[in-house]
Amino acid sequence: xxxxxxxxxxxxxxxSVPAASGAHRFWxxxxxxxxxxxxxxxxxxxxxxxxxxxxxxxxxxxxxxxxHPTLIDSARGGxxxxxxxxxxADHWLGVEPQTGRDMFxxxxxxxxxxxxxxxxxxxxxxxLGVAMGVAAGLGNRWIDLILSRIxxxxxxxxxxxxxxALLAIVPDSFPRPVLVALIISLVSGWSTTAKMxxxxxxxLRNLDYxxxxxxxxxxxxxxxVRELLPGLAAPVITYAALLIPQNISAEAxxxxxxxxxxxxxxxxxxxxxxxxxxxxxxxxxxxxPALALxxxxxxxxxxGDGVRVALDPRAASRLRIGTGRKRESRAxxxxxxxxxAAAKAAQxxxxxxxxxxxxx
Amino acid sequence: xxxxxxxxxxxxxxxxSLVMAAGAAACGPKDNDAKGSGGDSTPRKGGTLTVLNxxxxxxxxxxxxxxxxxxxxxxxxxxxxxxxNRENGAAGSEVVPDLATDTGRPNKDATVWxxxxxxxxxxxxxxxITSADVKYGIERSFAPELSGGAPYLRDWxxxxxxxxxxYKDEKGLSSIxxxxxxxxxxxxxxxxxxxxxxxxxxxxxPVPKSKDTGTKYESHPVSSGPYKVVRNENDGEHLVLERxxxxxxATDTERKAYPETIDVRSGLDSSVINQRLSASQGxxxxxxxxxxxxxxxxxxxxxxxxxxxxxxxxxxFGYTNYxxxxxxxxxxxxxxxxxxxAYAIDRSSVVNAAGGSALAEPATTFLPNQKSFxxxxxxxxPAGKAGDPAxxxxxxxQAGHGNGLTITLTHSNxxxxxxxxxIATALQDALKKAGITVRLQGLEDNDYRDKTHSVKTxxxxxxxxxxxxxxxxxxxxAPIFDGRQIVKDGANxxxxxxxxxxxxxxxxxxxxLTDLDAAAKRWGALDKKIGDxxxxxxxxxxxxxxxxxxDVKNIVISDWTGVLDISQVAVK
Numbered sequence: 001x002x003x004x005x006x007x008x009x010x011x012x013x014x015x016s017v018p019a020a021s022g023a024h025r026f027w028x029x030x031x032x033x034x035x036x037x038x039x040x041x042x043x044x045x046x047x048x049x050x051x052x053x054x055x056x057x058x059x060x061x062x063x064x065x066x067x068h069p070t071l072i073d074s075a076r077g078g079x080x081x082x083x084x085x086x087x088x089a090d091h092w093l094g095v096e097p098q099t100g101r102d103m104f105x106x107x108x109x110x111x112x113x114x115x116x117x118x119x120x121x122x123x124x125x126x127x128l129g130v131a132m133g134v135a136a137g138l139g140n141r142w143i144d145l146i147l148s149r150i151x152x153x154x155x156x157x158x159x160x161x162x163x164x165a166l167l168a169i170v171p172d173s174f175p176r177p178v179l180v181a182l183i184i185s186l187v188s189g190w191s192t193t194a195k196m197x198x199x200x201x202x203x204l205r206n207l208d209y210x211x212x213x214x215x216x217x218x219x220x221x222x223x224x225v226r227e228l229l230p231g232l233a234a235p236v237i238t239y240a241a242l243l244i245p246q247n248i249s250a251e252a253x254x255x256x257x258x259x260x261x262x263x264x265x266x267x268x269x270x271x272x273x274x275x276x277x278x279x280x281x282x283x284x285x286x287x288x289p290a291l292a293l294x295x296x297x298x299x300x301x302x303x304g305d306g307v308r309v310a311l312d313p314r315a316a317s318r319l320r321i322g323t324g325r326k327r328e329s330r331a332x333x334x335x336x337x338x339x340x341a342a343a344k345a346a347q348x349x350x351x352x353x354x355x356x357x358x359x360x
Numbered sequence: 361x362x363x364x365x366x367x368x369x370x371x372x373x374x375x376x377s378l379v380m381a382a383g384a385a386a387c388g389p390k391d392n393d394a395k396g397s398g399g400d401s402t403p404r405k406g407g408t409l410t411v412l413n414x415x416x417x418x419x420x421x422x423x424x425x426x427x428x429x430x431x432x433x434x435x436x437x438x439x440x441x442x443x444x445n446r447e448n449g450a451a452g453s454e455v456v457p458d459l460a461t462d463t464g465r466p467n468k469d470a471t472v473w474x475x476x477x478x479x480x481x482x483x484x485x486x487x488x489i490t491s492a493d494v495k496y497g498i499e500r501s502f503a504p505e506l507s508g509g510a511p512y513l514r515d516w517x518x519x520x521x522x523x524x525x526x527y528k529d530e531k532g533l534s535s536i537x538x539x540x541x542x543x544x545x546x547x548x549x550x551x552x553x554x555x556x557x558x559x560x561x562x563x564x565x566p567v568p569k570s571k572d573t574g575t576k577y578e579s580h581p582v583s584s585g586p587y588k589v590v591r592n593e594n595d596g597e598h599l600v601l602e603r604x605x606x607x608x609x610a611t612d613t614e615r616k617a618y619p620e621t622i623d624v625r626s627g628l629d630s631s632v633i634n635q636r637l638s639a640s641q642g643x644x645x646x647x648x649x650x651x652x653x654x655x656x657x658x659x660x661x662x663x664x665x666x667x668x669x670x671x672x673x674x675x676x677f678g679y680t681n682y683x684x685x686x687x688x689x690x691x692x693x694x695x696x697x698x699x700x701x702a703y704a705i706d707r708s709s710v711v712n713a714a715g716g717s718a719l720a721e722p723a724t725t726f727l728p729n730q731k732s733f734x735x736x737x738x739x740x741x742p743a744g745k746a747g748d749p750a751x752x753x754x755x756x757x758q759a760g761h762g763n764g765l766t767i768t769l770t771h772s773n774x775x776x777x778x779x780x781x782x783i784a785t786a787l788q789d790a791l792k793k794a795g796i797t798v799r800l801q802g803l804e805d806n807d808y809r810d811k812t813h814s815v816k817t818x819x820x821x822x823x824x825x826x827x828x829x830x831x832x833x834x835x836x837x838a839p840i841f842d843g844r845q846i847v848k849d850g851a852n853x854x855x856x857x858x859x860x861x862x863x864x865x866x867x868x869x870x871x872x873l874t875d876l877d878a879a880a881k882r883w884g885a886l887d888k889k890i891g892d893x894x895x896x897x898x899x900x901x902x903x904x905x906x907x908x909x910x911d912v913k914n915i916v917i918s919d920w921t922g923v924l925d926i927s928q929v930a931v932k
Binding site: 065066067069072073074075076077078079097098099100168172259262263264274277278279280281282 | 631655656657658659660661663664706708709711712713715716717718719746773781782784785786788789790800801802804807
């Protein structure tokens, strides 16, 4: 309670962390990057489509698991009948070979898994990485040594082999998407985040304002929360933005190897697995999930890069917006100009008065 | 497979997949025209035949090979007492004499079998082949260091159970007699009317004792067939066979041996094999494969190309994919639940999942749909093409599951289109219509095999498949339904845990028959009787489609192997 009060107090008085103006400046810098804006719109659309999957498929009148044996040519290996994978008014993106399941429904439901798993994994990676990195950076020699070695061990772990091993021993009843997200985040990503955060913490801890907070008797945890985390926000957010596409690819890879989500739940990676042999006979079966994956990863990467630029003052200086000082000074001038005129105007009568007075 | 040991059963299980791989290699024109393709179809001698395979010819020693009917590549080098008939279709599932003058002369109760060798038989070095060489070849297959063959000989021959092979026990097996250089007599534990089928396996190949180099023999086995091994690299990955001048066509009516050289290249990816065969360029124009068939996607592409479609052969092999129940697990102890599932399944969507109507035929019988197995059509729970969910709901209601039922289907995560997730999800979708909610339990393939073949861990409802070592009802039904073959600790294949005295007695009675046609009929009747118990639900029999190069002629595919027989192929 007292700490919360103190936090509120400091928030009010601490001028070094102008939260509102920081977000404002971030948005101003992001806004000027057209590619990042487009990417953000694409990501927003994808998330919306994933969230609204049941609505979208209801609109189409299909679902992702029902078989349509009449729409495929059984004698020819189950290839969809008709051009572009049997695309029609009923099946907007055609049907899946061998089953006749609706491709559009499977794609939008697959987005739920691919995006959900990757975002969840990123969250775990960031929380774990920051906690470990800050603890290592602020702790004593032994804590640093132990935590850094643990991090090194995880960095050197091969993701795919670990995932295969873990998936084999976890009971079948454990929800698969959660498990996949946990595996991706535990065996990759968090450790590099931790290393980066530790290095940043070591750099920050010797700065005067952090030393001051320590010298003034603040506890380590309070110093970490109040003084270090704001300074870590920019690099961590940047890193997280780059982790997301990496995690999407990891989920796809795990599903591609057959250890991702369980059928009949679709995921893009899983669709790619079953589609890889169909690239000649039914190319759209491979191209649709591949395209979805490509667009998502590309949009996430561009957005991540935009976020990085917006948060990095040095990179931002290359943007056309500059620091905003020019405009400020212009505005200042503009604001000063009428005053000056008024002053002049005021001066003139005064002078006149003086003159008049003088004359008088 | 009479009372095999635990290890023997494991080997047998492995063999099913090996045989499967061999069986997956089917080739030949759709009309089963033995003359082959092209305008000038007369096969001539000469040329080099290239074989593009995924599995290497590992352990190329007749003692160590596990084959059905003597195998395909092995059969070019190793002759056996009997062999499979090299003819298209059903005629190809018959046993015919090879080294012997006939398929064997049994005594009255089929416990003693006598064979006489043909005259003028020679090894590749010109020395004559004697009955002692055949006996020695069988004996060395008992040596622990030369393991790998089928378990039957150890189970069937008198006094063979503990035999350790001629390296340790020079006296040999007294149950194999060689009264003279051309006669060999086998004494069996019990009546085995199907002994002639067993005598097609490579363990019945003559091996000259003076040339035996033990485990090194596989690098240059002494040939009795039309070709000899001139090169064997990386344990059978690259095998070069050349004509054996001491093989005489006069003593061998089965092998044609047209090409001069046969170049077997293995370790290739199946998609690479099919891509090379469809391009058919350079040496690949005279290429075939004996272990790779077309997948559904490849079939879809080939189907759109007339020139390619003309180079696709169709083969059948005795094989059944089915649903297995464990009746000790609830709710599958109730026959009505098992029957409801049998009614609810949609065989057409299962067939599509397995690759479509060209690669799978819907099955209602456990025995493969071939005469040699004793195929007797029956369908105790007619589900029609797409299932009968109404009938299934009715049965479930009677069984007290009127509000629906939730069950778990165990399957393998292997991408084999047999026990794989594709088949499982097709079943899941069909059972949904009957109010049955199916949860899928996918297991890693080894784990899956261990779990389903152990009495202690066997799930209640899972996907299974079975193939026989030879085209007869015996090796198909006995391991799965003979109550005396339930193995408590070890690999068990009687997954329905059926121990019915009338079934066991009938199996014994049929084994006494030496008239294989009469035996086949009774196997068929027994299959129907067991089918009524709904311990298994047959799903489909696979069909194999095989591409071959554009210069390949004289295509023969028997129902025994389902594979293009390379002893018949010509490339000129």
